[in-house]
Amino acid sequence: MSNQYNPLEIEAKWQSRWEDAGLNRARENSQKPKFYSLVMFPYPSGDLHMGHMRVYAISDVISRFRRLKGYEVLNPMGFDAFGLPAENAALEKGIHPAVWTEQNITRMRSQLKKMGTSYDWEREVISCRPEYYRWSQWLFLKFYEKGLVYKKEAPVNWCPECETVLANEQVEDGCCWRHTKTTVEKKMLSQWFMRITAYAEELLDDLDKLSNWSPQVKTMQLNWIGKSVGSEIDFMVEGREQKITVYTTRIDTVFGATYLVLAPEHPLVKGLTSPEQEKAVSEYIVNAGKLSDIDRQSEVRLKTGVSLGSFAINPYTGERIPVWIGDYVLGSYGTGSVMGVPAHDERDFKFAKQYGLAIRNVILPLRLGDDFEISEVKADDEIALGQTFEILQSYFANLISEFGSDAEKKDKPVLEYISGEDRFWILRQKADNKVLGCIGIKELSSEIAEFTRLFVHKDCRGQGIGTFLMNWAEARARETGYQIVRFDSDDTLKPALALYSKLGYYQISCYNDNPTANLYFEKKLNANTACGYLEGSGEFDGLKSDQAKDRITQSGEVRGFARFKTQYRLRDWLISRQRFWGTPIPLAYRVDGSIVPISYDHLPVTLPEDCPNLKLAQAEDWLHFVDPVSGERLRRESDTMDTFICSSWYFLRFADALNNSHPFDPEVVQKWLPVDQYVGGIEHAILHLLYARFFVKALRDLGLLSFDEPFQRLLSQGMVTMYSEKEGKVAKMSKSRGNVVGIDDFVEEYGADSARLFMLFAGPVTDEIEWSTEGAKGQLRFIQRLWRLVMEYESRLALSTVALLDSINVTGFTKKAKELVILTHRTVQAVESDLAEERYSLHTAIARMFELLNALYQYTGLGSQEAVSLEGDDLLALRFAIKNFLILLAPFAPHISAELWERAGGEGFLHAQSWTTFDPAMLEKDEVEIVIQVNGKRLDSFPCKKGLTQTELEALVLNHIKVKNRLEKATLKKAIVVPDRLVNLVIG
């Protein structure tokens, strides 16, 4: 082998050496602590490119680091090999999907190896092989026995492009997750579901256990599960047997319910339609059915609906209210019907406005006396002025720039507002003195007064505070004998609106017909925050919303028409797919349609090898068979499973991949699981990660596992982008955008080590990075510099005879050598802490190594004209620095570091060494740099003995020439001394 750095040669050499030595194998009987490092296994789509490389590089650094740190690391790899692209390719090219898939796997496996990854290939899992999907079927049957799998007729999402149904999680913005421009259709079909909702509560609660998952992913799961706590109420239908059950989180507003709305697909719609309304109703349903989910959910659309012509009885009031249908009510959530409370729900308000339905206010935002008070703002009341200012500030961003922030100036705008004829009042919450709003009244004459200013605190918008204040002011004005001027016709309203909006008046939300309130713009109401005190609600009047919710539900519970109810947005997981290339569902049907599970002994149910049109439902030879147990003629289920089933348990199989009697041995799994570090893309935040969590919980309840959560720590890496000619902008690297850099080409020319270093150095692991071939060449430069350095001293390094870092004694070393040793300690310390799991700051770890290399060039004089010849301790320090350097670099650039280790006389495999340790004592300095600041800004710094007292330091600084110069022109007011760090002089 030559003395030139030849990545191609070196990388191939080490890849095969590692493989031959079984260096990456995870051993079962190891005494070391275990570490399970997992990266999301890829779909074998064909070639890998640099966009893929990043995630594998990150995960590989973590795995290799842990091995060096003395862990028994399980770092497996496999292929998520079922899926649609294989079918498309098969139909195009006339080959079996299995052939296409296996070809891709072969290519991708070799590319993964070329990256220098350290997988234990003996545990490879390929989900489309019977040896794997056999056990998916086995688990399916267990779930089936446990009642976690069921078949039901339901409206489902159908992707016309995929020609199959999809799970809710696979629908994004109303379109298919695979075909983002194909609108998903609704179809009524009988399909297989997994009862993930049985675990909704636990999936939600256990998010708290995942303290090492990013809040982003957890929030996404939280929203997806979408828990809401409320009540169900039964409304009897007038003159009929049926009752309509509604779900609500605002039962405290039930006295304000003025109608009911059912979803168009609600089963009671037909029965409740009066003969006069039949035509209108059926037309409405037909039209609603034509709308896609996207149109239906568009917010700009008006709320529409049709009266059914029948009436329901509000069980709390006995009131007779009309029943409507409307497509703003979803059939798939809650009971598919709601009570309309226009005064306290924005959507109901719009609907009621549209159709002239009654609006009745039953919630008062607050009550004066108990918790709230109103008081007049006087010019000498500083506290009130300050609070008023605070409210104004939330409206007018320019207030501060206009008036400044001094206490004196602060009052100016407020004083302006309350000056003259205006009188100003503020509304406070007593408990914490929080200001909710304020109102100004101007007396126009001795008989007429006008509202001039009205502001509601930002936090309280949409809660009726503005209306409350105006009602209060109006009542008060009347008491004192004033008549209030109001704008209640269009003629006066329009100019008033224009004027008031110009003045910056806030838009008050109010969903009632109070004409005073109509003065202002309508603003959205957040129904959940619009809580307060009940009025017009009979015996519940005066209760606070929270309390009222309990009391009203309890009261209905006693009388048998209401109950507490918790709802989830999460639906059961639809797992049937009308596709060929997936795991066959191991069930069969008798002639009468009853279901027969295939017995465990007869698994796997394999896919037919000969099925040219790839339609299982038409593969007659395959479909029909005679049950070997009963002798009955049976017909197989022709649906296959969602491929997300495969990835819901593959990480368990890795622990016991060769088991041919069970999916896995619980005891073996217990040794390796849970996964210590999972690395993968954010796109699986809901789909895969939610399903896998569900599987683990279900398998635990089947007695197969004894832990609750599969992935201890999750790292969502950022994507790799590159300029795309096609799109005319920087976009995610992908074949379809034509902006890919292939693994093979790049690695051949520059080496995997350069590519890895670039991937890791370009930015924090969770950030998006832009691929730059220039940048990757920069990493090659680093590698070549290191190569030249080590090769220069090759034979003199004899690394096997050099101590590890913590046992070197620098007594008697030259200053230069000592400094190098100290820098090495510092580098080890920095790289180690950057690699810590709570940081994973891989790019700064690499920067630290760059620094060390730069220092080594300085130290050796290499490259510059006069190369220094090193002897004795000076040479020892170099040998020592290089030895530790190579260990630090080993996880990042495995090939070059291994090669140089060998060439420099290191013993054994570099990657079988133990990680180096630093000596904290070596980082202790006896001299520190003291910074001199003047009014917080740096003036100068000087080296100084460590441990000086504050007075000593201050004296030193005051003697400093620059300080003296400064003090000639100004006087010292104060000096802040932070020992061993800085002295800040406050100068006036």
Next chain:
RNA sequence: GCCCCGAUGACGGAACAGGUAGACGUAACGGACUUAAAAUCCGUUGUUGCGAAAGCGACGUGCCGGUUCAAGUCCGGCUCGGGGCACCA
């Protein structure tokens, strides 16, 4: 609309407990070597004022304020960008 995240030189980024802003790398420029180029090595590079120079100063982390001896970092408000959710009753 709601929730989350972010904004630092020409660029990617660093500053991990408020304490020297710009580590490290790219790119650019100057120099050395070379017939030349590439490669390599050395140096410069936030803006700006005064100065021939050494040097001395001012400003500077999206914008406006606040707290503090001291703010990229903490607090309030705003702007812009990215992501998620979105008629969920």
